[in-house]
Amino acid sequence: EDQVTQSPEALRLQEGESSSLNCSYTVSGLRGLFWYRQDPGKGPEFLFTLYSAGEEKEKERLKATLTKKESFLHITAPKPEDSATYLCAVPTDSWGKFQFGAGTQVVVTP
């Protein structure tokens, strides 16, 4: 059964304090690993898709990396506006159906 596990559940950071979020997955035949940002009361906002081990993508203070079993979302020198829940997801056996992790809630304080 496809599974996606995110850790930690919550992360509290001081502004400028870099950290990493983890997404471990078990899926038969990876069709991509997706990272989303979700603000309270909003739908997920697309950040990155990674397709193969060793791939890296960056956007502002965020960098996503992928290995054969897990993905990391690195937040470098975060700002309060980076506070959100970060979700990772993988497509399951039918393209377009996603298995989501429970998310990591990040709070960045000034």
Next chain:
Amino acid sequence: GAVVSQHPSRVICKSGTSVKIECRSLDFQATTMFWYRQFPKKSLMLMATSNEGSKATYEQGVEKDKFLINHASLTLSTLTVTSAHPEDSSFYICSASGTGIGYTFGSGTRLTVV
């Protein structure tokens, strides 16, 4: 970029009534739409997949008679929660995809049944 509009953003209804949630793709044709449900501090759970003009495919454990999904056009899908009860209170999110378009999510609907 691709935009998906979801309405209403919040709705409160009385137990036993029905509520309709709309999901519209504003600038692309959504051949497939997905409906998710999200409980507080929990993951998004896929409820059903709908292709334009076809019956929706429901995930195991989702009551198709309670959660009616219609995808009558390439830009509109609706989710109707029939005879809503307090346990149906949740955050409902749609997602749409089309040819050459990734998976774009709506902004979600917070349903509260009192």
